[in-house]
Amino acid sequence: MMKALLKLTWLEIKIFVREPMGVIGTIGIPAAVFLIASRLLGPRIARAAIQTGGGAVSTVLPVLASILMALSAITSLVTIISIYREGGILKRLRATPLSPTVILSAHVLVKLLFTVLTLAIMVLLGRRYFPPGAPVPLFSYTVALIFTTWAILSIGFLIASIVPTARFAQPLAAIIFYPMIVVSGLFFPVSALPEWMQAVARVLPLGYAVSLLDGIWRGQGWVAHLGDVAALTLFFLAFTAISTRVFRWE
Amino acid sequence: MTPIIRVSGIRKTYGKTVAVDDVSFEVQEGEIFGLIGPNGAGKTTTMECVEGLRRPDRGSISVLSLDPIRDARALQLKVGVQLQQAQLQKRIKVREAVDLWASLYPHPVDGDALLDRLGLADKRKAWFMTLSGGQKQRLFIALALIHDPDVVLLDELTTGLDPQARRAIWDLVREIRARGKTVLLTTHLMEEAERLCDRVAIVERGRVIDVGTPAGLVRKHCENETVVLETTDASAAQRFETIPGVESVTWQNTACTIRGRDGLVTHVIQCLAEHRIHVTSFKTELPNLEDVFLTLTGHSIRE
Numbered sequence: 001m002m003k004a005l006l007k008l009t010w011l012e013i014k015i016f017v018r019e020p021m022g023v024i025g026t027i028g029i030p031a032a033v034f035l036i037a038s039r040l041l042g043p044r045i046a047r048a049a050i051q052t053g054g055g056a057v058s059t060v061l062p063v064l065a066s067i068l069m070a071l072s073a074i075t076s077l078v079t080i081i082s083i084y085r086e087g088g089i090l091k092r093l094r095a096t097p098l099s100p101t102v103i104l105s106a107h108v109l110v111k112l113l114f115t116v117l118t119l120a121i122m123v124l125l126g127r128r129y130f131p132p133g134a135p136v137p138l139f140s141y142t143v144a145l146i147f148t149t150w151a152i153l154s155i156g157f158l159i160a161s162i163v164p165t166a167r168f169a170q171p172l173a174a175i176i177f178y179p180m181i182v183v184s185g186l187f188f189p190v191s192a193l194p195e196w197m198q199a200v201a202r203v204l205p206l207g208y209a210v211s212l213l214d215g216i217w218r219g220q221g222w223v224a225h226l227g228d229v230a231a232l233t234l235f236f237l238a239f240t241a242i243s244t245r246v247f248r249w250e
Numbered sequence: 251m252t253p254i255i256r257v258s259g260i261r262k263t264y265g266k267t268v269a270v271d272d273v274s275f276e277v278q279e280g281e282i283f284g285l286i287g288p289n290g291a292g293k294t295t296t297m298e299c300v301e302g303l304r305r306p307d308r309g310s311i312s313v314l315s316l317d318p319i320r321d322a323r324a325l326q327l328k329v330g331v332q333l334q335q336a337q338l339q340k341r342i343k344v345r346e347a348v349d350l351w352a353s354l355y356p357h358p359v360d361g362d363a364l365l366d367r368l369g370l371a372d373k374r375k376a377w378f379m380t381l382s383g384g385q386k387q388r389l390f391i392a393l394a395l396i397h398d399p400d401v402v403l404l405d406e407l408t409t410g411l412d413p414q415a416r417r418a419i420w421d422l423v424r425e426i427r428a429r430g431k432t433v434l435l436t437t438h439l440m441e442e443a444e445r446l447c448d449r450v451a452i453v454e455r456g457r458v459i460d461v462g463t464p465a466g467l468v469r470k471h472c473e474n475e476t477v478v479l480e481t482t483d484a485s486a487a488q489r490f491e492t493i494p495g496v497e498s499v500t501w502q503n504t505a506c507t508i509r510g511r512d513g514l515v516t517h518v519i520q521c522l523a524e525h526r527i528h529v530t531s532f533k534t535e536l537p538n539l540e541d542v543f544l545t546l547t548g549h550s551i552r553e
Contacts, residue, residue, distance in 0.1 A: 007353045011346055018341040018377070084339075092336040092393075095301060097326050097354050249303075 004098060008106040016110060026076070026114050030069065031121045038125065062123065062141075063213045067186055067206070069119060070149040071177050073111040074156035078169040080107060081160035091250045100247040101240070104160065108153050115149055116142070137219055144216040148209040151232035154239035155205065161243035185210045205235040252315065254279050254401055254432045255300060260309030261456075262295050269295040270306070271456030282423065282433040284447035286440065286539065288551050292456040293436035294334050297405045300434065301331050313401060327355060330394035332387075334405040334436075340379040344370055344389055347378065348396060355397035364392050368422065384415030391422060402426055404435040408442060420446050440539040440551060452543060459546050464539055471545045472537035475514040479522075480504050480531045489525055493517045504530075 017023055081104070084090045093103060123138075159176065163169045183190070183197050184206035190198055201207040212228035215221075222229070253276035262270040270292040277283040285293045298304045300311055302318030302325060311318055316325050338347055348365060352358035365371050368388045373381065381389065387407060394402055404423065408416040423446055426433055437443055443450050444464045451461045460467060474497070482504050490499045495512040508518055515534050522529060543551045 004354055007350055011342065011350055012339075014346070015339050015341045087337040088333070088335055089337050089339060091303075092333055092338065092390075094303065095326070095331045095333060096351065097323070 001099070001102060005102050005105055005109075008098070008102065009109045012106050012110045013113065016114070027118045027121065030065075030118050031125065034065065034122045035125050062119075063210065063217055064186060065122060066119060066145055066148075066213055067181075067184070067210060069115050070152055070209070071181070073115045073149065074153055074159075074177075075170065075173045077104075077107055077111050077153060077156040078160045078163065078173050079166055082163050082166040082169045085248065085250060086165055088250070094249045099244075100161075100249075101244055104157050104243070108150065108156075111153065112146060112149055116146060119145065137216065140222070141213070141216050144212055147229070148212055148232060151236040152205050152209050154236045154243070157243040158239045158246075161247040164248070180204050180206045183207065185214075205232055208232050208235075251278060253277055254314060255283075255434055256312045257296065257300065258310050260296065260299055260306035260311060262292075262299060262304060262306050268456055270299070272309075273451075273453065273456065273458050274309075275451045275458055275461055277432060277434050279432055280427065280430055281448040282427050282435065282446055284443045284450040285434070285436040285453050286443045286447075286450050287438065287453035287543075289438055291438075291453045293438075293453050294405055296453070297334075297403060297434070297436050301329075301333075301403055327397060328399055329401045329403060330397065330399035331403045332390045332394045332405060332407060334409070336390060338378045338389075341377045343375055343377060344381070345374040347389065348392055351393045351396045357398065358396050359398050361392075361396065364395060367425075368392050369418070382415075384411050384418065387411065387415075387419060388422070391419070395426070399431070401432045401434070404433065406436055406438070408437070408439065416442070438551065440543070444539055450539070452539075452546065454543075454547050467539065467542050468537050472541045473511040474509060474537060475511060476535040477508045477515055477518045478531075478533050478535065479506055479508075479518075479529045481506065481527055481529045483527045483529075485525065486527050489521055489527065490518075493521050 081090075084093075090103070155176065156173075159169065159172055163172055181187070183193060183201040183204065185201070186206075190201050190207055190211075193201065208228040208231040212225045212232065215225045215228070255277035257276070258274045260270055260273050261268070273292065273296050275283070275285075285296060287293055295304065299306045300313060300318060302322045305319055313325055314328055318325060342350075344365065345361070348361040352361050362371075362374075365374060368391060370385060370388055370392065373385060378386070378389070391404075391407075394404070407423070408419050411419065420442070423433060423435070435447070437446075447464060449461065449463050450467070452459045452467070460471070462470065486506070487499070487501065490496065490506065490508055493508070493510070493514070494517050495510040495514045496508060496517075497510045498508070500507045508514065510517075521527070540551055
């Protein structure tokens with residue numbers, strides 16, 4: 001099964017890079033936009049950050065970028081699975097010993113790889129514009145990023161398992177993501193939200209993801225965020241279990 | 251002998267639509283068995299039940315004495331399938347698809363040799379999206395054969411192919427049988443069934459109407475024979491009326507159509523020889539599976 005997963009993942013990576021538009025959209029455009037935005041706004045944001053002692057938004061920019069990248073990875077995971085379903089590719093795969101978990105995992109690995117790659121490029125580009133303040137634990141952050149992306153991609157598992165067509169996939173993902181972003185603490189601190197919104201935030205995975213990434217970036221260490229790690233693991237297990245059960249091949 | 255595939259009394263409905271009403275048949279080892287009938291007759295649903303992709307509401311299926319759903323894992327190793335209207339990733343290469351499939355099974359056959367046999371050797375590096383319809387179907391046959399299965403299930407194998415590609419595929423299927431495999435296929439092309447299948451089950455509105463060899467079914471249900479000839483002999487008309495087995499004789503100027511049964515063709519030839527009737531053209535029209543279908547259902551399979 002492991003052999004099949006690696007084989008399928010490698011194959012999907014090759015297939016992905018054969019489509020130039022996909023590569024430009026996934027890596028090129030985010031990196032380019034980031035570069036341009038950094039050139040124009042970088043010094044100002046850096047100054048503001050120094051003055052206020054925090055970011056221009058409630059979290060630091062890299063965390064914001066990470067979460068948005070992860071969400072776009074989910075959308076594209078959902079889209080590709082529904083395209084496979086509509087095209088009858090899933091149906092053909094079903095008649096083989098491949099399990100849905102392997103098929104989904106292969107796509108997750110591909111998305112993960114390109115997400116990390118894009119962010120790595122951004123970080124390298126961003127170095128010029130964001131003068132290093134306090135040292136950032138880059139290794140820890142990378143581990144945290146892979147972990148959280150993997151965990152919240154399981155939402156994508158679930159959506160991908162049930163949406164009938166690719167046209168449904170995008171709006172459904174948007175309906176779920178935008179409210180989730182609002183209560184996640186990405187733009188407004190969770191503690192500033194009304195009581196009921198905080199309750200909603202607690203049953204969604206994104207808040208934990210933001211908290212973990214933000215904390216690690218600020219050098220708080222893993223021990224302080226064991227709760228986030230546990231919550232994300234639970235979400236991952238639950239969503240994966242449900243999606244294997246409700247997975248639709250056609 | 252235990253049948254390789256046994257389908258008994260299956261039924262499958264989708265809401266109020268009855269896709270398969272009551273289908274039973276048995277496929278013996280080493281034969282090519284065809285489910286034939288018009289589109290929407292329930293052939294593909296039946297096939298998907300045999301493949302284990304759908305669970306029939308009622309009835310039972312055994313393939314190699316195993317249950318297609320309960321024993322799906324075990325059967326995947328012994329059964330090769332080609333699905334109707336299947337697709338692969340647009341930009342997957344032929345060779346990559348074969349490699350991937352080979353990696354999923356414990357004892358795959360040599361992928362390159364298989365592609366050679368199927369005439370895809372020079373398409374090894376081609377993307378799936380660039381293949382012609384016939385090449386795609388041959389690739390799907392390759393994927394169905396990669397693990398050297400005992401049973402091969404082929405659903406509407408040649409739909410949408412040109413006659414030449416179709417004939418090439420028929421040869422491939424005969425070759426599969428020659429290797430001792432058992433083949434179950436569906437088709438709505440009567441010519442395909444006649445040329446390829448050892449036995450067929452005629453499926454109409456979710457039911458099996460009859461099962462038999464193509465020739466046997468024709469003999470059983472369509473005994474009529476037709477002779478079309480041209481002659482200027484004035485005495486011919488009168489002589490033809492008295493030929494044994496004749497049911498009708500119709501003339502259109504010098505062209506004559508004689509319909510009948512019980513060895514009509516032989517009797518017409520004897521009559522022509524005996525009375526030295528000179529004919530300028532002579533041809534026989536024997537019934538085929540399409541006529542059988544028309545006789546059994548009252549409507550043409552093409553409708």
